[in-house]
Amino acid sequence: MADILRERERQxxxxxxxxxxxxxxxxxxxxxxxxxxxxVFCGSRVVLYPITDALHIVHGPIGCASYTWDIRGALSSGPxxxxxxxxxxxxxxxxxxxxxxxxxxxxxxxxDAHQPKAAFVYGTCIVGVIxxxxxxxxxxxxxxxGIPVLAVQSEGFKGTKKDGYRAACDALLxxxxxxxxxxxxxxxxxxxxxxxxxxxxxxxxxxxxxxxxEVVSCITGDGRIDDIRRAHGAAxxxxxxxxxxxxxxxxxxxxxxxxxxxxxxxxxxxMSKSLYDVARHFKxxxxxxxxxxxxxxxxxxxxxxxxxxxxxxxxxxxxxxxGGAFKAFSLVSALRLLGMKTVMxxxxxxxxxxxxxxxxxxxxxxxIADDSNPLELSSFLEEEDVDVFIGGVKERxxxxxxxxxxxxxxxxxxxxxxxFEGMVNFAREVYGSVMSPVWRLAPRKRGNQLEVxx
Amino acid sequence: MSxxxxxxxxxxxxxxVSTRNPCKACAPLGATLVMRGIKGALPFLHxxxxxxxxxxxxxxxxxxEPMDIATSGFSEATTIFGGGKNLHQGLGNVTSQYHPSLIGxxxxxxxxxxxxxxxxxLHEYRELISDEAAPLLVHVSTPSYSGTHMDGFHDxxxxxxxxxxxAGASPSxxxxxxxxxxxxxxxxEDLRFLKEVAADxxxxxxxxxxxxxxxxxxxxxxxxxxxxxxxxxxxLRATASAKASIEFGRTLxxxxxxxxxxxxxxAVPAKRIGLPIGVQESDAFFAAxxxxxxxxxxxxxxxxxxxxxxxxxxxxxxxxxxxxxVLGDEDLVVGxxxxxxxxxxxxxxxxxxxxSGALKRSIAEVTTHLRELVEVRDGVDFMTIxxxxxxxxxxxxxxxxxSKCAKLARQLGVxxxxxxxxxxxxxxxxxxxxxxxxxxxxxxxxxxxTLLEVKQNSSSIGYSYL
Numbered sequence: 001m002a003d004i005l006r007e008r009e010r011q012x013x014x015x016x017x018x019x020x021x022x023x024x025x026x027x028x029x030x031x032x033x034x035x036x037x038x039x040v041f042c043g044s045r046v047v048l049y050p051i052t053d054a055l056h057i058v059h060g061p062i063g064c065a066s067y068t069w070d071i072r073g074a075l076s077s078g079p080x081x082x083x084x085x086x087x088x089x090x091x092x093x094x095x096x097x098x099x100x101x102x103x104x105x106x107x108x109x110x111x112d113a114h115q116p117k118a119a120f121v122y123g124t125c126i127v128g129v130i131x132x133x134x135x136x137x138x139x140x141x142x143x144x145x146g147i148p149v150l151a152v153q154s155e156g157f158k159g160t161k162k163d164g165y166r167a168a169c170d171a172l173l174x175x176x177x178x179x180x181x182x183x184x185x186x187x188x189x190x191x192x193x194x195x196x197x198x199x200x201x202x203x204x205x206x207x208x209x210x211x212x213x214e215v216v217s218c219i220t221g222d223g224r225i226d227d228i229r230r231a232h233g234a235a236x237x238x239x240x241x242x243x244x245x246x247x248x249x250x251x252x253x254x255x256x257x258x259x260x261x262x263x264x265x266x267x268x269x270x271m272s273k274s275l276y277d278v279a280r281h282f283k284x285x286x287x288x289x290x291x292x293x294x295x296x297x298x299x300x301x302x303x304x305x306x307x308x309x310x311x312x313x314x315x316x317x318x319x320x321x322x323g324g325a326f327k328a329f330s331l332v333s334a335l336r337l338l339g340m341k342t343v344m345x346x347x348x349x350x351x352x353x354x355x356x357x358x359x360x361x362x363x364x365x366x367x368i369a370d371d372s373n374p375l376e377l378s379s380f381l382e383e384e385d386v387d388v389f390i391g392g393v394k395e396r397x398x399x400x401x402x403x404x405x406x407x408x409x410x411x412x413x414x415x416x417x418x419x420f421e422g423m424v425n426f427a428r429e430v431y432g433s434v435m436s437p438v439w440r441l442a443p444r445k446r447g448n449q450l451e452v453x454x
Numbered sequence: 455m456s457x458x459x460x461x462x463x464x465x466x467x468x469x470x471v472s473t474r475n476p477c478k479a480c481a482p483l484g485a486t487l488v489m490r491g492i493k494g495a496l497p498f499l500h501x502x503x504x505x506x507x508x509x510x511x512x513x514x515x516x517x518x519e520p521m522d523i524a525t526s527g528f529s530e531a532t533t534i535f536g537g538g539k540n541l542h543q544g545l546g547n548v549t550s551q552y553h554p555s556l557i558g559x560x561x562x563x564x565x566x567x568x569x570x571x572x573x574x575x576l577h578e579y580r581e582l583i584s585d586e587a588a589p590l591l592v593h594v595s596t597p598s599y600s601g602t603h604m605d606g607f608h609d610x611x612x613x614x615x616x617x618x619x620x621a622g623a624s625p626s627x628x629x630x631x632x633x634x635x636x637x638x639x640x641x642x643e644d645l646r647f648l649k650e651v652a653a654d655x656x657x658x659x660x661x662x663x664x665x666x667x668x669x670x671x672x673x674x675x676x677x678x679x680x681x682x683x684x685x686x687x688x689x690l691r692a693t694a695s696a697k698a699s700i701e702f703g704r705t706l707x708x709x710x711x712x713x714x715x716x717x718x719x720x721a722v723p724a725k726r727i728g729l730p731i732g733v734q735e736s737d738a739f740f741a742a743x744x745x746x747x748x749x750x751x752x753x754x755x756x757x758x759x760x761x762x763x764x765x766x767x768x769x770x771x772x773x774x775x776x777x778x779x780v781l782g783d784e785d786l787v788v789g790x791x792x793x794x795x796x797x798x799x800x801x802x803x804x805x806x807x808x809x810s811g812a813l814k815r816s817i818a819e820v821t822t823h824l825r826e827l828v829e830v831r832d833g834v835d836f837m838t839i840x841x842x843x844x845x846x847x848x849x850x851x852x853x854x855x856x857s858k859c860a861k862l863a864r865q866l867g868v869x870x871x872x873x874x875x876x877x878x879x880x881x882x883x884x885x886x887x888x889x890x891x892x893x894x895x896x897x898x899x900x901x902x903x904t905l906l907e908v909k910q911n912s913s914s915i916g917y918s919y920l
Contacts, residue, residue, distance in 0.1 A: 031527045031540045032547030039504025061563045061598035063480030067508035089473035090599050106472035125564040157502035157528040378677030397520040443675040
């Protein structure tokens, strides 16, 4: 097994080897471990990013804004304000004298220029140190401009990405409940935790429309402030990406009594189950029948395509390393549907229940890792003779350098992988990487000899 | 022409407080690239976890190579009580996992703001470890609130040389003297090209940084913890004994650089020339190499120059009077402007997110033969540029710059010639050759062909000869 830091030994587990399963998780990354995780700011930024008609301004030096400019594949059916990068670009003198005045001026000029429905102000590391009263500035601008201006407490060092999710949800909770709800249907939902990557929210919305369910708001895929204001009028919160959105759902339950269910739109089983769960929640036989018809139609359409890919991919070996563990469950099942075996699975931010569930789901011998790093991941890929690695941009070069296929399942991707159609896209993408002839030339398969490939 | 007509006075622009679509990244990013160019070294950021991860992603998306950056991973408690413990633990863990010969530590806005004494902390760590085999530690101060990624880059080059250069360090392999070459932020291909030129001049050089292999390596059957390649520590120690240093970058005049340090401290003569892009600036580079070695420019390069000039002639009508917007890191902008101007392209607007204070003067130096003054903007962002283009009704034929220009180019409906760093929307950014006659040849062909394609596609005739 890989060379694992002593401090991290209990964060890696091979199913079937140890008697007791006690994976450590939800810990601060070990210094010097080269974690794949980001920071609090990143957590807030990714969650709120897809709200298309809000102004997103990063309060801090320029880096944090540069590195998150147009970074997500979150599409909009209207405004594109979220795709611009705004920063107070704090300089030496601002650090000395404080950045409040600059923030105030920046907010005012940007709100005047872009007329957003709301503004989010992301705090970065040094804002937490120089002691700017961001909240006070936001309040003042909000009064003057007549829109919600929300301080997001996302100072990078104040916790992990999960704390950033929570800060984002706290900001959202200040918008929810400020809109009118009287015309909302009793069969209505909020879609929580889908970010409309490559138009996925639109696909999901279409399924719900066909079922006869009203979607009040999408939080945050193709998000609109006015919809989020009305979110408390929905009858049910349907939560994907539970890592980021469970807190919002819980808070809305407490405050507005809205129940929630956890779903996943990845893979055919999980996708179908999600729709059935929603239909069952409303105890509406007609809706359930409509859902069954729709699922049947979709499956009939795509199964022949999936079967074709499965024949080629049968027995191939996959590794998964993603941000949230919940997505990993769906991926293990989706890969199984393609005849593939998951030999390694890990996440940046999974919790104990997540990992317990993963262990249930996985085959004997599967490696499960929390908050892993390039050295561990590369050794897992080498040892397990993996055919395709599923992860994000930071994981990609680890696979490619070793001559191993890769599928991007992170927030920068341009392929829709959710829903029924998304499963076909996923299968096609995995197939397109695993079956490429280029691996035949890679040293991992054949060494570095120069002789002609037969 | 002795009288150069003045360009119209700039119309009043609203003075924006915010930065909108930045044309720069932050200082530590540049420093991590430099550290990646040292043999056996690992870049390390003293700050919170996110900085390392964001910069890794940014760099990986350009080079499409692994880029491991370690971090001390600040928490709230660390920020209050100081990062010494985290720094020490991080260095220890990196050492046991990566076995680096050097760890290159850069600070961030957080650690600079809370006033971490990194130098002192490293001193403590060295005392604690006292192991002969322990990696060397070098550090650079890169507060993200000061300057851009280019400042971080140059400051890191300077800091490494300052901390490693030793009088009398003997470069045994270099019998007839050797030179230092500090090229700045160029592509991996550019670095390979520079090594080839030096070899052809029979001049041993210490090229620093050298990420030609560490950030553009071959396919592997085993993951390399730290990829092969990079400037050796021995070579860096010996920089003090070089017979000269060459550094690229006209805008560096106001900066303390590795070359200026070596000149002051060890009397190594420093020669600063522009980034050698195009005929004129490449001539200056080859002339410098001739003076340094006493050798004539090898026939190979004379031929490359000849073919390039021949190509300029073949393509001159396609380019004459075409208007370009040049955007990027300051010295790249200067080099590109010099190159474009000598082909007949009119660089109508040259801009950079950097603000060395020397951009305008540097561009003036390389465009003395131009009949029109070039508009120069430094310290700008993309939205300011877009507004200026709209206000002045600039009608460019193309843009040249990094892939961050793509949004503006699309808005203007003109092609973008992708050069420099970062290139996030195409493959092979690390393999673009910008330098020398050969690099100019490739850029020239690309620009002419791009404009021909526009002409061909926009014509209803469908010309098959152009």
